Amino acid sequence: MxxxxxxxxxxxxxxxxxxxxxxxxxxxxxxxxxxxxxxxxxxxxxxxxxxxxxxxxxxxxxxxxxxxxxxxxxxxxxxxxxxxxxxxxxxxxxxxxxxxSGAIVAAVVGFAAQRSLGNVVAGILLAVAQPVRIGDLVTVEGETGTIEDMGLTYTVLRTGADARLMIPNERLASSIVRNDTIFSRSIVAEVSVWLPASADVDRALELVALEAGEGMTAQVVEMTPEGWVRLTVSGTACPAEERFAREAELRAGCLRRLRAGGLLADEGQESPHGGRSYTR
Structure with missing residues (x-):
């Protein structure tokens, strides 16, 4: 063995x-x-x-x-x-x-904080300061939607088209944010209508005001050097979750009244955003 x-x-x-x-x-x-x-x-x-x-x-x-x-x-x-x-x-x-080596540690921590920990820190700050909250209707960099979820690194914004935008918390914390529901859950639906300056603006205001309803407003807020006038139409107050549906209804109604009144732009004349008369 x-x-x-x-x-x-x-x-x-x-x-x-x-x-x-x-x-x-x-x-x-x-x-x-x-x-x-x-x-x-x-x-x-x-x-x-x-x-x-x-x-x-x-x-x-x-x-x-x-x-x-x-x-x-x-x-x-x-x-x-x-x-x-x-x-x-x-x-x-x-x-x-x-x-x-303290220098190496400082460099590693600084790099990590800039790339990854920056979003985490921003997420914690957003949770403490709360410029936006779950369910708020906000506009961030031209995108409007409802805050659906907030994580440590990203915030989920649900748009009116039911799309999801993933916004890094660091970017959200450093951006200018319009929050329509931070003080009240009810908001006023508002749409914009672009018309050529040659159109009868007074008549247009009367027509869109009829669509907005009693007590609501329709006014001229902007005129471009290219000869376009922007009207804003404010409808009735509604819950935040109904804003997109109410604005779509108000927008379609304004177009119908302007078309019936013969106030749409002439053929071939384009609005600042393309097309003829434009609403948003």
């Missing part, structure tokens, strides 16, 4: 790959914990009694709670990955050498 003199041959799989196994177990545990915590928080806030106690019907509370929930999940994931990586001695030596 041959004797085994080399002790390395007797090492078990777990002993030889203890760091890798520990890292894998840590990652699996972290993934499981993230899933459990995320679902648990979701179920807790979905309970009617909890929603009433926390006043989740308030957009401000709902917005903050969503950011906090995602921040908790992200923190657990980051800690779990860090613990898993710490199982490798080679990475420990690499980390020690990097930590020895």
């Amino acid at each position: 041959l004797a085994v003199d080399d002790p390395n041959l007797a090492e078990t799989f777990l002993t030889r790959y203890d760091h890798q196994v520990s890292a894998a177990v840590t990652l699996v545990f972290t993934i499981g914990l993230v899933i459990v915590v995320n679902r648990l928080l979701g179920r807790i806030v979905a309970r009617p009694g909890v929603r009433d106690v926390l006043d989740l019907h308030d957009p401000r509370v709902d917005t903050r709670l969503r950011i906090v929930r995602r921040l908790v999940v992200a923190t657990i994931a980051v800690i779990g990955v860090a613990v898993a990586l710490s199982q490798f001695t080679a990475l420990d030596r690499l980390a020690a050498s990097l930590l020895a």
Whole structure:
């Protein structure tokens, strides 16, 4: 019988790959914990009694709670990955050498904050300051829609065409935002009508005012050097979620009345935005 003199041959799989196994177990545990915590928080806030106690019907509370929930999940994931990586001695030596140089650490942190952490920081600031909230009707860089969701890095804007715009939080925080529902959930639908300066503007105002209804306004707000006049027509107040439908109805009604009154632009004459008479 041959004797085994080399002790390395007797090492078990777990002993030889203890760091890798520990890292894998840590990652699996972290993934499981993230899933459990995320679902648990979701179920807790979905309970009617909890929603009433926390006043989740308030957009401000709902917005903050969503950011906090995602921040908790992200923190657990980051800690779990860090613990898993710490199982490798080679990475420990690499980390020690990097930590020895403050300039390198500062450069790495600065680069990460500019690219990735910048959006996270902006998301937290948006949740605290709340210039926009879940359900608000806003206009950002010419795009109008309803805030559907706010994450740590991106905010989801649902447009009137039911499209979704993903806006980086850092960009949203630094942009000029028009929020139509920050103080009231009811808004006034408003559309613009472009007419050539040669048209009977007084007659046009009378026609569109009839479409807007009693107590509403129709006025001239702009005249371009190219000879175009812009009228704004304000309809009746409506809930924020009905704004797009109400504006579409008001826009179509204004066009019908102007067409019936013979006030559309002449053939071949284009508005500032293309086409003949233009509404938006």
